[in-house]
Amino acid sequence: MPTPQDFFDIDIRVGTVLSAERFERAVKPAIRLEIDFGPELGIKRSSAQLTTHYTPEALVGRQVVAVTNIGTRNIAGFISEVLVLGAMPQPTEVVLLGTSHPVANGVRIG
Secondary structure, three states, rough: OOHHHHHHHHEEEEEEEEEEOOOOOOOOEEEEEEOOOOOHEEEEEEEEOOOOOOHHHEEEEEEEEEEOOOOOOEEOOOEEEOOEEEEEEEOOOOEEEEEEEEEEOOOEEE
């Protein structure tokens, strides 16, 4: 069973999507994102399966919540550096988690 410390070891932060585009090479429908996590972490990339509810254009400028310290993953030649978090009401449906008010890029969730 995970401990509270296990949770606190996961680095979850808020960032703002700078760019987004459909990821045609991904096996499952996805969008490639560049996300600004502020001066400490900088800009990170992610491949996210968000196509049910979001278009690339609607994601640019939006703040998202992501896990930033779980390593990289190669997805169809694209290096995904962070895991964008969302609720999954259905296996192929993701609804993004976010903040109720804008916060600075890089703010920790905890």
